[in-house]
Amino acid sequence: MTVAESEATLVQRRTVGVLVASQALGGIGVFTGITVATLLAEDILGDASFAGMTQTAQLVGAAVVAFLLSQVMAIRGRRVGLALGYGLGALGAGLCIVGGAVGSFAVLLLGTFALGSAVATNSQARYAATDLASPRRRARALSVVVWATTIGAVVGPNLVGPAGDVAEAVGLPALTGPFLFSLVGLFAGAGVLWTWLRPDPLLTARRLADGSGGGPSPRVSLRRVWSVVRTRPRAMAAMAAIAVSHSVMLTVMVMTPIHMSHGGADLEVIGFVISVHIVGMFAFSPLIGWLADLLGPSVVLAAGALVLLLAVALAGSAPAGHSAVLAVGLFLLGLGWSCGVVAASSLLVDAVPLIERPGVQGVADLLQGVCAAIAASLGGVVLASWGYSALNGMAGVLAVVVLGSAVVARARA
Structure with a gap:
C-alpha cells in the first residue's frame, strides 16, 4: 500500500464515521419537522385545501439547494457545503416556528422551502462517502451513510408528541414543537460536520489524485x-x-x-x-x-x-x-x-x-x-x-x- 493509499484509507474511515453521526442528527431534524408541516399549515389556514403546498415547497427547496450546494462543494469541499446545508435547514425550522407562532402561512412556506436544504444535505452526504473510497467499495461506503438516515426516520416522528409538550411549556403552539427539535438536530448535525469532517474528503481526494483528477475546480453550471x-x-x-x-x-x-x-x-x-x-x-x-x-x-x-x-x-x-x-x-x-x-x-x-x-x-x-x-x-x-x-x-x-x-x-x- 502506497503512502497516498494509506492516507486515503485513514481519512475515509474517519469520513464515514462523521457522516453517519451527522446523518443521524440531521435525519432527526428533517423527519421531526416534516412530519407535522401539513398539519401546521392546516391549523393556520383553517382547512386542508392548500396544506399540501408545504410538501411541494420542501421538495422544490431541496432541488434548488442541492444544485447551489454543489457549487459550494466544488470550490470549498464537502465540509463547508454540507455544514452550510444543515445550517440553512435549521434557519428554515426557525422560520416554521415563527410562522406557526404568528399564524402566517407565507412564513411557514418559506420555512419549509429552506428546510428542504436539510433534505438536500441529507441526500448529498452519500456522495461524500465515495470521494476516497476504493472503486470496489464505493457502493458499500455510500450505502452505510444512507442507512444512517434510518435513525432519524424512525426517531423523528416519535418525538412529535414530546416536542408538542415542550412547545406548549414555553408558550408556543404545540405543532411548532417538532420544529424546535428540528432546529436543534440540524444545528447539531452542522456542528459535527464543521468540527470533525477534517481533512475534507473531496479536497483530499483531489490532492491525492493523479493528473486526471486534480486541477482547479470548474464552475458548476447546467x-x-x-x-x-x-x-x-x-x-x-x-x-x-x-x-x-x-x-x-x-x-x-x-x-x-x-x-x-x-x-x-x-x-x-x-x-x-x-x-x-x-x-x-x-x-x-x-x-x-x-x-x-x-x-x-x-x-x-x-x-x-x-x-x-x-x-x-x-x-x-x-x-x-x-x-x-x-x-x-x-x-x-x-x-x-x-x-x-x-x-x-x-x-x-x-x-x-x-x-x-x-x-x-x-x-x-x-x-x-x-x-x-x-x-x-x-x-x-x-x-x-x-x-x-x-x-x-x-x-x-x-x-x-x-x-x-x-x-x-x-x-x-
Missing part, C-alpha cells in the same frame, strides 16, 4: 454538467434512474395514507404501514451496497426496477383500508427505491471524473427533486380522478424507465 454527461451514457442513465426511482417511491408513498383512510384505516395502522415502508427504504441499504460492489451497480439497479414493478402491482391491487398485501407492497416500494438510489448513485460516481463529480451530483439531485415534485402533484390528480390502482399503474410505467436505465448502463459498461 451547461457544464450537460457537456460532461452527454458523452457518457452511463452517467445519463444513472441520473435518470435516481430521479425516476425517487419519483416512483414518492408518488405512491405520499398517496397511500389517503387511500388507506378512505377505507377506514386509523392513524395507528397508517403509521405502521409507513414505518414498514421506511424500513424497506433504509434498513437494508448496506446489503444492497455490498451486492452492488459484488455484482455491479447495473445489475442491482435492474433488480431494483423489478422490485418496484412488483411493489406497485401489489399496492395497486390492495383494497382501500389496510391489508397485508398493501403493507408488503409498501415495504417492497422502499426496498426497490433503496436498490435504485444506492446502485445508481454508485454508478454515477464511477461514470464521471473526480473533478466533475460535485456538479453532476448536484444536478442529479436537482432533477430528482423536480421530477419528484411533478410526480407527486400529478399523483394527487390521478388518485382523485381515476383511483389508487391507476396511480400505481402510472408508477409502474416510470419503473420501466428505471429498468431501461439499467440496460443502458450494462450495455455501456
